[in-house]
Amino acid sequence: MRLCDRDIEAWLDEGRLSINPRPPVERINGATVDVRLGNKFRTFRGHTAAFIDLSGPKDEVSAALDRVMSDEIVLDEGEAFYLHPGELALAVTLESVTLPADLVGWLDGRSSLARLGLMVHVTA
Numbered sequence: 001m002r003l004c005d006r007d008i009e010a011w012l013d014e015g016r017l018s019i020n021p022r023p024p025v026e027r028i029n030g031a032t033v034d035v036r037l038g039n040k041f042r043t044f045r046g047h048t049a050a051f052i053d054l055s056g057p058k059d060e061v062s063a064a065l066d067r068v069m070s071d072e073i074v075l076d077e078g079e080a081f082y083l084h085p086g087e088l089a090l091a092v093t094l095e096s097v098t099l100p101a102d103l104v105g106w107l108d109g110r111s112s113l114a115r116l117g118l119m120v121h122v123t124a
Helices: 005-014 058-068
Strands: 018-020 037-043 089-093 096-098
Touching: none
Parallel strands: none
Antiparallel strands: 018 096, 037 089
16 A cells, blocks of 8 residues: 555554654655654675675674674764765664554655765665
């Protein structure tokens, strides 16, 4: 099911859909809601491993990821995050979204930013 802007507003009002903090009506357009980039990032350190085995016990997987990923980077208000050519960063949105079981959502990047080379890819 795809919701239009009126439906999104109604579902938010009814509590069937939760976006926190709630976006103003200007960020709800058609069947989309614009979310904002948060202030928490992690980048991959320079490493040469061809793969990271994610099939092991959780503590081993966490340790392997910690070896190749930076500590969490938390930006202060107004502070810039610089993504250098060839770098990959994981980031969070400022908003948290909770969907009911009968609704699916997806996250896409803005085409204006993609034309500048910044792309969003989400599979989880």
